[in-house]
Amino acid sequence: MFDSKVGGAYYVPRDQNLPVNQKTGAPLYLLAQINFEQIPHIKDFPEKGLLQIFISGDDGVYGLDFDNEYSQSGWCLRYLEEVPKLVDESSIYKFQYSEDTELPLEKDTTFLLKAHLDKQVITMNDIHFDEVVDTYLDENLKEVMQDDEVMDELNDLFTLIPCQIGGYPFFTQYDPRQEDSNEVLLFQLDSQDHILWGDSGVGNFFISKEDLKNKDFSHVRYYWDCY
Template identity: 45%
Template structure:
């Protein structure tokens, strides 16, 4: 396999995976008709009465091929109704500032930044490549309709910030170490309420590549190449319908750490920008819910390179969000 194949996900599912899906995967509805010979089988695939069932079958088969060949660990984060403590994994609210460190501010305007989210890794299931302890805080600008995002320089942390605190206090915090910037009439944040503060609870799982991920197309075509001639031909003939069914099967949003991101517009990695191509690990995704909304039902993503994550260097994180 070439380097580009590894980078952009064009490696073909192994014969073991193909065999597993053939054996345990969805049953071809044409096989249930008792057709024999090529001419009868071709006619059955072309019969409009069978198209919806074959469409679902091919989509399900491709989704299983993609699942077995691309699934990776993910931490799903859900909002919990129980009160959030200052060092809990959470959305919004007040935040802890260690002794000798100042609360983050916009480097151009001097305005205070607001806590979007924080992760207490000692509360989370261990995720390979991520720290086992420490507090990771994500701050955004509350005086900017873009919530601090800089699409020309997504790595610039001038109007947003990611801060890693390796040591999380376990005793009561002094009041001057707890900060919560005040809301003003012109404050613009993705939270629906100034008092939004929701504890985040994590559950470990596996995730299949999402249809909006920049690697999806290469992976999909690799899976299509393993189909038999009838299914392959049907895919080419009814590709749009199968893609719609496949998207419904694979699209999975929500707050998460690791795994594959979702986008409402397009994955910035598609631009083949060297800056983006290094930052392949999803550090945090915040999706729109009843409590938080980026624009019109948008989603925010923070990315980091595997080498920076290993070194716990969060100075080159990339931040982006998009909406409908």
């Protein structure tokens, strides 16, 4: 119940209400759950606790308000500082599907997340990519990167991580962050077997470095796009 995973039943503490879409009242779906004690430590991320990421399956856009990507009215995050050792069955919720349910994951899909540390090259549509290129690449390499075919191959090479915590995000359209943003990638889930964001899209969650250090998940940016 408390393993790091994508999809599946989830734990609701007795002192908390079931997470719901504030506009429709429908229960939210567990997109992903991260048990920080089960993953290698990443700088600034919690070393323990359980982060639950919920989205909506009843509004056609997975709970995202495209006019306010921080509004947790159709989705939400919950962080438990301490992971319970024992749990009562009454505290476990299994999402109820209907004919109108629309979610990135196929019905009743659940994946365990087995995390490992890795190094990553900055992705080409990261908001800071041009800054990095201007700072670190010599003029010859910059000229080569004007070739569209080369850029397409590099883009494919740099975006091979379908599910990640931290690191550099990628997008099918564009990075929603501003150039002066200090937001970092919290969690990313790409379309793959049994997972489909719209037309082969990708879902991302961002958080400021300060909020991440303080374990404050109340001002997270949620964004997904597709082809």
